[in-house]
Amino acid sequence: MPEIITAKSAGFCFGVERALQMVYEQAECHDRIYTLGPIIHNEEVVQDLESKGVRTIHDLKELESIRQGTLIIRSHGIAKSVQEKIEQSGLRIIDATCPFVKRIHQIVEKESREGKQIVIIGDPAHPEVIGIKGWCVSEAKIVNDAGEAENLVLDEKTDAVIVAQTTFNYNKLKDLVEIIKKKKYNSWYVDTVCHATSERQEEAVEIADKVDAMIVIGSFHSSNTQKLFEMCRQYCADTLYIQTVRDLDIRRLSGKSRIGITAGASTPKKIIEEVLLHVRAQFSGDA
Template structure:
């Protein structure tokens, strides 16, 4: 079986940095360690950290943490109110928010302070978007679909600043921006749109490579946690290019039916998928099928 693995598959810079920091804390601190939400959207990594004594908490439970606890703010980032709460409770925290996400926080904080209406292209429920919204000082709108973009009514005589979730589908972002662009002259009023493409470069490269590979192979495997937004988007992209595309978490999910009449298999993985799992999937495909 011929197998092609995407060069961009696996941990991105921000995720690698966050995971490395937690393991570093395990080795250097005897105090209780808590991550504010799962450190990444990968069940295998979270399970390993739990086995090493790292617990997952949430904003509502911060008051209940034992004295001396260290809280890790994950790469998705959090809103300003969470920092204020941590400071108010005098809890020690380590901030491993991805620098690309921090950049968006600064943008929306600055532009909303100037009076701009913030539009975030992304998934309203995703923790990264929740965190970005938490830095807006005024009104903001989250848009994920074409229908939502069509329904958006720019506030009169107000600048609109458009940013994106770092892991959003780049092609969808362009489509939504095009729809929003048509609203510049709604109601015969010039609406000023400041569009900033804040999708991470690594995300764009990963999506383009996945699309290219999926167009070449008979079977495409997308490896990642079920709750990983960027992995879900990779699956959507690959499925359009290769009908025989499967979303798996570990080699356990592989089935011989996936490879019927296949001689060429492509593999990509989300930004929260460890290299070890990608290698195990690759080896399993080559040996078993």
């Protein structure tokens, strides 16, 4: 039987847990509950909420046809212009934006209002980054890799404030900040990486470094799970990325003496436990 090490930090983070709790509470007491985008990157949870009458709205166009009900903003947050639009819709709004993300909105809004240039380190296509960008009063620059950091051009006469997507890979972020700081601009970095994310990443890497196989559980659409996978793969070549126990190819674990398990921030405990039980059951006869 291989030794199985499960990360203590695997599974829901504070922001996701909080947002989900808000949705379930609303669904218990009210009809016509909508979320702007799926509340988390987990199909099982989204389906469970649907069975309780919670509908996912995918864009503002869809919202135009809805006259009554409650709209919940998910933990990723939204741009200020989107918030203003939904405020005009007449719907009751519950803001489940994670307080750590809200803090970034406040920083970029204040600093850009005071005339600073804003640099966001993150994935430009990620909803959190789109939301952050939407709180800057001037156009923010987005940097996602070393090439973009090298090529970054700012106004030399204006101070710049650098923030990061909360779930950005911590090691990669340090390198990108370093590259930008070496330039002649007067810039400084405000630490906005979420501790839940950095702790999860550090623990995952620590485990990946000492096991023969690593299992990373989470949606293929989840940015923080994708990053966990990338990081673990650097330390453990046999890293498997699965959404649920159904994706697990158990043959890839045969002959391994130590197996690690971690999971992204939107992975329910139930799914992690199913994987753990399945791995244990498969190898329970081994000496």
